[in-house]
Amino acid sequence: MKVLAALSGGVDSAVAAARAVDAGHDVVGVHMALSRNRDQFRTGSRGCCSIEDAGDARRAADVLGIPYYVWDLSEKFEQTVVADFFAEYEAGRTPNPCVRCNEHIKFEALLDKALALGFDAVCTGHYARIELRPDGSRELHRAADLAKDQSYVLAVIGPDRLARSMFPLGDVASKDEVRAEAARRGLGVSAKPDSYDICFVADGDTHGFLRDKLGARPGDIVDAEGQIVGAHDGAYAYTVGQRKGLAIGRPAPDGKPRYVLEVQPITNRVVVGSAADLAVGAILADDAGWLAGDVEPPVGIGGVPSRDAAWFDCSAQVRAHGTAVDARARVLPGGRVRVELTGDPGSPGLRGVAPGQSIVLYDGTRVLGQATVGATERMTATTEVRE
Amino acid sequence: MRPAAIEALTAELARTGNASSLHAAGRAARRTVEEAREQLAAALGARPSEVVLTGGGTEADNLAVKGMFWGRRAQDPSRRRIVVTAIEHHAVLDPAFWMAGHAGAEIVLLPVDSAGRVDLDALAAELETSGDQVAFISVMWANNEVGTVSPIADVVSLARRHHVPVHADAVQAIGQLPVDFAASGLDALTVSGHKVGGPHGTGALLARRELALTPVLHGGGQERGVRSGTLDTPGARSFAVAVDAAVREQPELAARLTALRDDLVARVRAAVPGALLRGPEPRAAGAPAAAANRLPANAHFTFPGCEGDSLLYLLDSAGVQCSTGSACQAGVPQPSHVLLAMGVDEGDARGALRFSLGRTSTAADVDALLAVLPGVVDRARSAGLSTLTARSAR
Numbered sequence: 001m002k003v004l005a006a007l008s009g010g011v012d013s014a015v016a017a018a019r020a021v022d023a024g025h026d027v028v029g030v031h032m033a034l035s036r037n038r039d040q041f042r043t044g045s046r047g048c049c050s051i052e053d054a055g056d057a058r059r060a061a062d063v064l065g066i067p068y069y070v071w072d073l074s075e076k077f078e079q080t081v082v083a084d085f086f087a088e089y090e091a092g093r094t095p096n097p098c099v100r101c102n103e104h105i106k107f108e109a110l111l112d113k114a115l116a117l118g119f120d121a122v123c124t125g126h127y128a129r130i131e132l133r134p135d136g137s138r139e140l141h142r143a144a145d146l147a148k149d150q151s152y153v154l155a156v157i158g159p160d161r162l163a164r165s166m167f168p169l170g171d172v173a174s175k176d177e178v179r180a181e182a183a184r185r186g187l188g189v190s191a192k193p194d195s196y197d198i199c200f201v202a203d204g205d206t207h208g209f210l211r212d213k214l215g216a217r218p219g220d221i222v223d224a225e226g227q228i229v230g231a232h233d234g235a236y237a238y239t240v241g242q243r244k245g246l247a248i249g250r251p252a253p254d255g256k257p258r259y260v261l262e263v264q265p266i267t268n269r270v271v272v273g274s275a276a277d278l279a280v281g282a283i284l285a286d287d288a289g290w291l292a293g294d295v296e297p298p299v300g301i302g303g304v305p306s307r308d309a310a311w312f313d314c315s316a317q318v319r320a321h322g323t324a325v326d327a328r329a330r331v332l333p334g335g336r337v338r339v340e341l342t343g344d345p346g347s348p349g350l351r352g353v354a355p356g357q358s359i360v361l362y363d364g365t366r367v368l369g370q371a372t373v374g375a376t377e378r379m380t381a382t383t384e385v386r387e
Numbered sequence: 388m389r390p391a392a393i394e395a396l397t398a399e400l401a402r403t404g405n406a407s408s409l410h411a412a413g414r415a416a417r418r419t420v421e422e423a424r425e426q427l428a429a430a431l432g433a434r435p436s437e438v439v440l441t442g443g444g445t446e447a448d449n450l451a452v453k454g455m456f457w458g459r460r461a462q463d464p465s466r467r468r469i470v471v472t473a474i475e476h477h478a479v480l481d482p483a484f485w486m487a488g489h490a491g492a493e494i495v496l497l498p499v500d501s502a503g504r505v506d507l508d509a510l511a512a513e514l515e516t517s518g519d520q521v522a523f524i525s526v527m528w529a530n531n532e533v534g535t536v537s538p539i540a541d542v543v544s545l546a547r548r549h550h551v552p553v554h555a556d557a558v559q560a561i562g563q564l565p566v567d568f569a570a571s572g573l574d575a576l577t578v579s580g581h582k583v584g585g586p587h588g589t590g591a592l593l594a595r596r597e598l599a600l601t602p603v604l605h606g607g608g609q610e611r612g613v614r615s616g617t618l619d620t621p622g623a624r625s626f627a628v629a630v631d632a633a634v635r636e637q638p639e640l641a642a643r644l645t646a647l648r649d650d651l652v653a654r655v656r657a658a659v660p661g662a663l664l665r666g667p668e669p670r671a672a673g674a675p676a677a678a679a680n681r682l683p684a685n686a687h688f689t690f691p692g693c694e695g696d697s698l699l700y701l702l703d704s705a706g707v708q709c710s711t712g713s714a715c716q717a718g719v720p721q722p723s724h725v726l727l728a729m730g731v732d733e734g735d736a737r738g739a740l741r742f743s744l745g746r747t748s749t750a751a752d753v754d755a756l757l758a759v760l761p762g763v764v765d766r767a768r769s770a771g772l773s774t775l776t777a778r779s780a781r
Contacts (some may be wrong), residue, residue: 028700067703071696116770117697 001120002026003166006106007060007068009053011182012125012169014060019168020123020184021064027123029061031069032110034077035200056189059290063186073109080104082200089210089236092263097198098320099370107157111164116135121164125379126150129170129365130162138162140291142365143170152320155360155370158289207237207245219268224261229272235263238270241278241352248272259352278351281341281379283316285359285371288337292368301371311374314368316341318353324362325350337361337371349379389584390596392629396586399621401584406618407609416620423627428592430577430627430634432567439600439610443699444558444579447592448478448733450603451575452525453552454613456486456566458599459522459552466522469493470513470551472505472537472647477554479525491631492522502667503729511545519547523574528557532725532741533666534685536564542573552598558582558590563641563682564632568593575600578630580622584746585629589622601698644683644744645669651686651742651753657686658761665726665739684744689731690764693738702740705759710741738771 003025005017020027031054044160056068061068088095111122128151140162143149147200172178175194182190197204198311214236221230230248233236237245251275252258259278262271315324316339326343339359341349346357353359353376361368388396399419400478404412406420421435430434441447452469460467469483473496486492495513505526514521524546529536539555546553552574560566562583568576575598579587594600594613605616608738649669655662665687667680690698695711722736742756 067700069696069700069703113697113770117700117766161655 002118003028003121003123004065004110004119005029005113005123006110006125007031007057007152009056009060009189009192010125011179011187012127012191014055014064014125014187015182015185015279016123016125016166016168017060017066018064018181018187021066023168025123027064027066028119029057029064029066030110030114031057031068031070033070033072034105036076050075054182054233056192059188063188071110071113073105076109077101077105077200085200086210086213088356090214090265092235092265094354095356096153096320097200098206099156099358102153102304103156106232107161107165115164123166123167123168125169126154126155126167127169127172128167130165130167131366140367141170142362142367143172145172145174148175149351150320151362152198152317152358152360152365153262154167155291155367156289156358162211162291164261210236217268219270221246221270221272223248223252224271224273224277229258232270234264235268235270238263239356246270252353252375263354274306275351277378279379280350280353280376282377283318283339283350283353283359283373284375284377285337285339286335286374288331288335288369288371290369292366313342314339314363316350317362318350318357320371324360328362335371336374337369346361388586388625389629389632391632392585392625392720395410395628396625398623399448399624402620402624406620407553407607412508416618419620420618420623423623426631427549427629430631431561431576432569432571433576433593434569434596434612435595437568437593439594439614440618440626441590441592441614442616443581443588443590444556444577445590447555447577447590448476448578449482449615450469450592450600451577452479452482453486453490453603454612455523455552455554455575455598456490456492456598457601462599465520467491468493468495468513468517470510470524470686472496472497472499472526474499474503474505474530474532474535474725475525475527476531476556476558479527480540483525493520495521497526499535499728500684500736501730502532503530503556503665503725504667505537505542507538507541507545510542514545514549514551521549521551523552523554525554525556528555528566528576529682530666530725532723533687533729534682535666536680536682539571539573547572548575559682562631562637563644563684564679565637566634574598580626580629583629583633585626586622589619589626591626602656607709624772635725639744641679644748647744647748647750647753648683648686648752651756654753654757655688655760658757659688659690659764661691662764663691663735665689665729665731680695684748686744688740688742688758689735690740690767691735692771693718693764693767694771695737695739697770698738698740698763701763701766702759707756707759710743711739738767 003020005020005027007017009015017027017029058068081097084100085095085097102327104320114122120282127145127148129141129143131139131141133139140151142151179190201209217234219232219235220228221232223229229250238260240260243257248258256274258272259275260270261273261277311328311330313328316327317324325341327341329339331337343349353373355373357373358370359373360370393421404416406416424438427438431462456469469492471479471483485495487494497509514658526537526542528539543553554575555573556577557566558577558579574595576593578591581587600613602613609615609618652664669681699711722733723739726736726739
């Protein structure tokens, strides 16, 4: 196959590309330029966006003996991932830019361009497994190394794009194994630090990045009863479940720490409450997309499901590095899905789930699909979510 | 590199001796350098004392821009304006803008027309109104991207009236066009070794003896005190051999490449609908060689609807190596400042390809290009038009 290996300049994508070469594919390395104004050197734990990273990618391609190009996808990145990031925070929601990047950039802009230029597939260094079903369709599964599993951020790409994807690192036992393989292959990036931060936010200072763009918008911090308990410079800077950075003058009646329960963009208020108020019982999520054909509801005239879909058991995960909890889910009209937690009441469950986060549903290790959290229902109350 | 230049370089690499030393080995090295200087001067219509050897064209351009600005300002502090065309190479534009940021220079960008020709009326107007504040003018002899040959004689004649020195970056012109420093009336001229089959990292600034030039590199005081650094004896000799050969071969090569280029242009136009030649329309065959309005080896097209990086990848994988304009440090093809200055919109500028012919190019190379180009452009167009197909950004 003719394979485009996306090379970030990191160790994972370099080893993934090497494995694609070993498998006998005709591999071409492409580094995506996602910013027009790149820093010379990598700083902190951002992983792919400096000129140094582009140079590391080029050196990896040299060592593998494959052609190397830089494609400028910065405009599309700005229009989709970065614009979505600001719009979501401004709307009081909490986006996951890595999910949006996989959706719009790596497995859309890059993949579409690759296919149009004659490639058969795109290869990345993501940790996730693809399993073939007897009918030739594909399942997306968690990586063998659960600590590095990235199936959460890949669930959004959909079945057609999954069919054109290669994740050669899905089976490795650990990142150490990847680093050792990189060293063995003479790849200079074998000891390069992992990246964690959002690539387009300098210094990892998300709050400062948002404030520079959106400006100061002072408002009130209130408790669940609407009593003003503090002040803020911009509701957009707060995320449901957040504890740090709350300037609260009055102590809570129970003396316990307070957390952000809700961000209200229209009234510019941040609602706080106790840890117990963060426990989520059900989630209503939008823009559902399914990787498992047997989950997708039968679609009737006008795109409306012709009958009520049934509940199915699954596990639900709402953060890239969170754990999945037992749940049941039901597909609703309009691309929505309702997820109810079914774990026993003593389990930690899900706390502090913010609108905008991705919710990914699993059957064991298999990804069923994903959606974007629209609203949550607390363990105790049931009035907020209407279907 | 030319075999003769390789031979000269390797022969010298085996010899010891610092050209600034006074012992026998040093004197021998000095002799080699001075013979190279004389050979360069003879080939380019300059005097040996006008040749300042540098580590390449970029260094020579930096010396010209910074050295002329500081030199002129030392004589007359009111001369702070640097007049350059909007299509200069970055080796001229970037030091000029650096001088604006760090040394109080004011940049006057001369516009160009849609073929990349400098606007002489704008230059005349600038000199009329602010001539006594202009430090110097820099106009490239021929543009590296679209091949446009500048009216150097007209620029020099306008500048003379206002006693303003003129520098020209002639890196692209040597070996392609007749270049005679003395006859041109220029005050400074940049030459580079690697463009004429000499070694990378060699070059020279030809500078008239009376030109005020402040040093940029300080140290041992070599090269009349404006370019310190131990002389690169092997590089100098090899560079001189390459320039000498390129200048001698120029008339024959220019005629051959002009014919080959005209054939390439005609066939691309016929085979690829929508392909637009950028830069001046080549003069009809039979025009005197001295009147060339475009570099003989240059053909430059834009292919609307195509991304340069798609074209580059597809042609590269088909064995055709071409250039999509200039790449930034990270390797991202940027819309060319030359095309933008010519009024090409940013979308069209992204689908630009420059085909450069050389001494070894043949009709078979043009055939090979035409065999793949139409398919490549079709495919790049389909990739260029791919849009957001899944749900778009909310």
